[in-house]
Amino acid sequence: MFIMNTLITHKKDGIGWIQFHRPAVRNAVNQEMMAELEHVITEWEQDETLQVVVLYGDEKAFVSGGDVEAFHQIHTKEEIYPVMKRMGDLLQRISELKCITIAAVEGIAVGGGCEIVTSCDFCLASKKAKLGMIQSRIAITTGWGGASRLMNKIGKPNALKMLITGEVIDVERAKEMQLVDEVIESSHFLEKVKVFAQQFVLPSPMIGRAYKEVALALEQGTPLSAFAKIEAINCADCWEAEEHVQAVERFLAKRNKVD
Numbered sequence: 588m589f590i591m592n593t594l595i596t597h598k599k600d601g602i603g604w605i606q607f608h609r610p611a612v613r614n615a616v617n618q619e620m621m622a623e624l625e626h627v628i629t630e631w632e633q634d635e636t637l638q639v640v641v642l643y644g645d646e647k648a649f650v651s652g653g654d655v656e657a658f659h660q661i662h663t664k665e666e667i668y669p670v671m672k673r674m675g676d677l678l679q680r681i682s683e684l685k686c687i688t689i690a691a692v693e694g695i696a697v698g699g700g701c702e703i704v705t706s707c708d709f710c711l712a713s714k715k716a717k718l719g720m721i722q723s724r725i726a727i728t729t730g731w732g733g734a735s736r737l738m739n740k741i742g743k744p745n746a747l748k749m750l751i752t753g754e755v756i757d758v759e760r761a762k763e764m765q766l767v768d769e770v771i772e773s774s775h776f777l778e779k780v781k782v783f784a785q786q787f788v789l790p791s792p793m794i795g796r797a798y799k800e801v802a803l804a805l806e807q808g809t810p811l812s813a814f815a816k817i818e819a820i821n822c823a824d825c826w827e828a829e830e831h832v833q834a835v836e837r838f839l840a841k842r843n844k845v846d
């Protein structure tokens with residue numbers, strides 16, 4: 588386990604865990620948290636043993652957005668733009684991680700917290716969770732790329748309504764809209780998240796990475812005609828791996844077995 592000032596991280600059995608840890612301010616993101624998250628992501632982008640990354644907070648909050656008090660010290664658009672862009676770039680890197688990413692939400696995920704959710708492949712939420720893009724309530728818009736990702740995830744009408752009204756929705760509504768993928772009982776929340784995450788940990792890490800590459804390429808507008816090549820390359824890459832050779836040998840041995 589690696590304890591920083593604003594994050595707690597650990598890696599085990601192919602799963603990397605990042606806990607947002609500023610409980611006194613409902614895990615609000617300040618510039619120190621941005622720097623620590625950049626540090627972790629820079630290291631984990633290179634780690635081919637990681638098959639899943641889980642982002643989570645605590646019972647009360649996933650993340651309550653940008654640190655309103657700290658950011659309120661910044662007055663001009665020239666000064667605030669690079670701060671917003673820094674976090675937007677970081678969320679883009681999270682969305683482009685080659686492993687599966689999961690936002691595990693207990694409690695509140697609002698403002699930039701909800702933007703972080705949209706940068707992950709899956710969102711698991713406890714029954715008590717609430718989500719909202721509440722930036723409009725303080726008369727700003729999403730600064731971290733969350734509006735476009737929300738539109739991609741839940742479609743234009745629902746996204747525009749959430750963004751402009753700043754409504755906070757419960758998990759049932761979030762699940763209907765496909766902002767949340769699975770609703771999880773609050774008790775032993777992280778153990779249940781772990782069981783979900785373990786589904787994506789395979790003997791061959793190449794599988795998840797290959798499908799994630801396809802998903803990202805599709806999202807980024809790669810024409811369908813390009814995928815015959817991309818998928819053939821990915822499959823060929825897996826072909827020589829020991830896991831594939833052994834799996835086929837096991838299958839053939841069973842078929843040839845004389846009972």
Ligand SMILES: C[C@@H](C(=O)O)C(=O)SCCNC(=O)CCNC(=O)[C@H](O)C(C)(C)COP(=O)(O)OP(=O)(O)OC[C@H]1O[C@@H](n2cnc3c(N)ncnc32)[C@H](O)[C@@H]1OP(=O)(O)O
Binds near residue numbers: 647652721728730
């Ligand atoms: C950057 C931008 C973007 O998207 O690009 C954004 O994120 S804009 C959106 C920024 N986020 C927000 O506007 C959310 C502001 N927070 C809230 O609405 C609320 O605190 C909730 C997050 C719903 C939690 O309510 P709850 O009743 O559970 O707790 P609470 O309000 O008593 O908060 C507990 C303590 O955490 C602090 N606190 C909570 N959220 C904070 C935040 N985002 N920044 C700085 N401090 C924050 C409160 O001031 C309070 O401090 P004391 O204990 O000292 O009184």
